[in-house]
Amino acid sequence: MFCAHINQNTLKEQSVKEHLYNVSKLSMEYGGKISLGVTGELIGLLHDMGKLTNKFDSYIHYSSLNPGDKSLRGSIDHSTAGAKYIYDNFYDAKDPYQRLAAQIISLSICSHHGGLIDCLELDGMDRFTDRMNKDKDFFFDEALSNFKSGCSEMNDINTLLSNSKKEIREVLLKINKIGQSAKFGQFAAGMLAKYLFSCVIDADRYDTYLFMEDREPEQNVDKSALWNELADVLETKLKNYPKLTRIDLLREEVSIACKNFGEKSPGVYQLSVPTGGGKTLSSLRYALEHAKKFSKDRIFYIIPYTTIIDQNAKDIKDILGREDIILEHHSNLVIDNQQEEYKLLTERWDSPIIFTTMIQFLDTLFSGGTQSVRRMHNLANSIIIFDEIQTIPIKCINMFNSAMNFLSNICNTTIILCTATQPLLATTEMPLKLSENPNIISNMQEKFQEFKRVDLIDKRIVGGYSVALLKDFVLDKMDQLESVLVILNTKKAAKEVFNELKKANTDLAVEKQYCIFHLSTNMCPSHRMKILQNMKKKLGHQRVICISTQLIEAGVNISFGCVIRSLAGLDSIAQAAGRCNRHGEKNCGDVYIVNIEGESVNKLADIKMGQEATARVLDEFKENPNNFDNDLLSPKALNSYYQYYFHDRRVEMNYTLPKPNNDKSMYDLLSSNKEAVLAFRNRNDYDPKLMLRQAFKTAGDYFQVIDQKTTSVMVPYERGKTLITLINGSCSLSEIKQYLKEAQQYSVNLFETDRRKLEEMGAIIKLKDAVIFALRDEFYKDDVGVTFEGVSIEFYNY
Incomplete structure (x- = not known):
């Protein structure tokens, strides 16, 4: 018996054969979600063929007896053998579908320990072919012989490959029907490779984890019964919600519209609701109805900031009463390094309802290595609700749009874009393909007017407000109100203003003193939630000032007498306005836009460019408010803002690489990789013979959702x-x-x-x-x- 793993607690051994069959079964299940079950099975069956050697068997036993000695780790290549077998026997064919199937399978297998390799590097080097023609110092012949005699007949592999080719062909025909450019087709083929890679990575890690922990696989949840149960619970709770005020009744209208829309076929839709319109519960109501009707596997909430995860997840746990089926995934606490045993701990996204951030979501699709990508296959046959979709980084827009087109059309995933301020994603160079009649709320213009609860007031001054001047402005508002929220663009500014107001509070007469709160992403989620809960208790009963960064401005169910917002994108200001007079406590609240002296946002490009586009709209509004329906928060004003913002940044939407490669884009690396193809041609005087030419590793290494890791x-x-x-x-x-x-x-x-x-x-x-x-x-x-x-x-x- 050749050994794949040894459980250090029980000293029980798992054979390579057992591991290969377990992984192939799981990988087949995951691939089957998008009609690639045979391809997934074949990748799983061959992924660890290289462990079928005496050299690896000796290594695994030595490592078990000497756990402190890490010197041999990574010294034996066991991930090339299975890939090379497929490449040698099936890649050199005239049938393009067979060649593509063979390359995807080989690529997934040879990459399953370090992450997807580059097919072509930027300098034109063909790394895929080099890897497949690697010298046989990895005991290839011995591994292949032992695989043939102990694990599988080669006729079985031939049959699997033949069926895999048919699967790949059918998926490619679906990709062609999406009807976008050849570049999108190449991008989608790369997404297909990444999806299958996700299947084998997760299957491999999960089976290894179960063996090392001596555990049985978790039983699959009966999703049909679960969705019915949760929908019934939600409907019962909603019946008891108050319907007393104008805002209550408007929220109920939105909620009913969402429930009814759940009957529509899977696709890409927009939920455009003014801030405070009850998007979270309404979108949940939609999702449960849709999941019931179309047998969906999971519901994802993709949130811009971790703070909103804290509150939204808590709200939904409280309503549904099922904490056990809801996952909150804020961040990866395990560093992605060479410690194999800890890689088994990476979050899998296998819960029925998942709350995570846009950063985690985009990392799953585009980052390198093996940590995040293992989750990708669980996005198939799911419902993905993007809360505050306008917060997507500009540089990621075209990759995001193309990935959503892939998930929707190939993976049967329903996409819902939620916001009060819909960005123009369907009008970019690589447009998002919205479904026919995509708006869940059809009378959007009317709804925005009905939900109006605040006035936006431009209070910018020449030179901007100093910390002392802003403190005076806040205290002036507190003379007229019981609560003020101040939202600033940087943690540094927030901390300075907080300290200034905290100091000023001690000099006030007792009856004018206030409770002051500070919120920052330098606080952990539990800490922020505790502050928010304490603040909510005091609002309406005591005088309250809160100083926060933008983390509070989206999705946090809290209401202040007025809001003061440092100049930013009009979309952000609109979200901040949702924290003022949220429940229509008075006829109309005030939201003030201020500029801050010496505020350094030069390294925060999204905020800086947003400020410039907003300033343009503010100046135009002064000249002719009628052009914007006399409301800076009207759909006309926001549409004008996005036209300026997107037009000024359209060249950034393909994710330009940093210097010295700033003449290249990540979208190109993940599609045609044309610069690398040109470099290859110049080096060899002929075109590369690869079906996939992407620079997966280079793109993954460069990818960062935010500019600093x-x-x-x-x-x-x-x-x-x-x-x-x-x-x-x-x-x-x-x-x-x-x-x-x-x-x-x-x-x-x-x-x-x-x-x-x-x-x-x-x-x-x-x-x-x-x-x-x-x-x-x-x-x-x-x-x-x-x-x-x-x-x-x-x-x-x-």
Whole structure:
């Protein structure tokens, strides 16, 4: 028997044959969701063929007996053998579908430990063919002989490949029917390869985890029964919701429209509802009806900020009463490095209802390595609800649009774009293909007028407000109101204004003093939720001021007497307005736009360009308000804003690479890779013979949703202290997995510059072979969260 894995606790051995069959079965199930079951089965069956050698068998037994010796890790190539067998026997064919099937299968197998490799590198080097023609120092003949004698007949492989070719052909015909450019077709073929790669990665990691933990696979949930149960619970709860005010009745209209729309076939739709229109519950009502009718596997909520996950997930857990079937995935707490055992802990997105961030979602589709991509196949046959879709980074727009077209048309995924401010995604160079009659709310213009609860007031001044001047402006409003929310563009500005108002509070007469709160992404989710809950209790009963970054402005169900918003994109200002007079407590509330002296947003391109487009609309509104229906929050005003914003940034939408490759785009790397093809041609005097030419690894290495990479760090806030101690102690993989799930609530995403400074100060502890990071007690404070005591740093916002 050749050994694939050894359980260190029981010393039980899993044979390579058993592992191959388990993985092929799972990979077939995952691939089958988009009619690629045979292809998934074949990849799984061959992925670890290279382990069928005496050399690997000796290595696995030595490593089990000497767990502290990591010197041999990665020294034996076991991921090329199966790929090379397919390439040698099936790639050199005239049939283009067979060649494509063979390349996708070989690519998935040879990449399954480090991430998808480049087919063509930017300099024109053909890495795929080089890998397939690698010298046979990986005992290929021995592995192949043992596979033939112990695992599978070659006739079986021939039959599987023949059927795989038919599957690939059918999917490519579907891609062609989408009716977009040849470049999109190449992009979609790359997405197809990535989907199948996801299937084998997740199958491999999941089977290994089950064996190492001596566990049985979790039983599949009866989704049909679950959706019916949850829909009934929601309908019962909604019947008891108050329907007293004008806003209550309008929200009910939106909710009923969403329920009825759930009967429509899967597609790409828009839910355009003014802020405070009850999008979260209405979209859930839609999703449950749609999931029931069309037998969907999962419901995803993709949220722009982690704060909204905290509240929305809690609201839905409370309503549905089923915390066990709802996952909150804020960040990856396990660092993606070479520690194989910890890679088994990566979040899989296998829960029925999942709340996650736009960052995690886009990483799943586009980042490199093997950590995030394993989740991709679980997006198939699901419902994906994008809350506040306008927050998608400009540079990702064309890749996002094309990926949504792939998911919708190939993976039977229903896409819902939710916002009060719909961006013009169907009008870009690579447009999103909306379904026919895509608007869930048909009388949108009328609804915006009915929901009007605030006036937007331009209060910009020459030179901008200093911290002291802004403090005076806030206190002036507090003389007339009981609560004010101030939203600023950077954590640095928010912290300065908070400290100024905190100091000013002590000088006021007792009857004028206020409760002051500060919210920042330097605080962990549990901390922010506690502040929000405390603030909600005091609103309406005590005088309240809150200073926050933009994290509060979308999806947080809270209402202030007025809002002061630092100049930003009009879409952001519209979201901020949703925190004012949210429930129509008075006839109309005021939202003031201010500019801040010395505010540094030069490194925050989305905010800077948004400011410029908004300033243009504000100036035009002064000249002729009738052009905007006399309302800066009207659909006309927002449409004008997006036309300026998108037009000025249209060249950025393909994700331009950083220097020295800023003449190339990531969209091109993931589709035609034309610059690499040209470099290959110049090097060889002929075109590459590859079916897929993408530079997957290069694109994955470059990809970052936000311009500076972040690292998730556990923080010692309340229960977080205990979790850090538990994880650092002696515990099994399954226990760590449970602790990490809980630790999502006690983690903060730090930019690299901030993390490095904290490391230099000795503030960060590395747990479990440096795959999990934690913060020391003294670097986390109740009022500001993560703190850099005595260190001058540049704050960033996201």
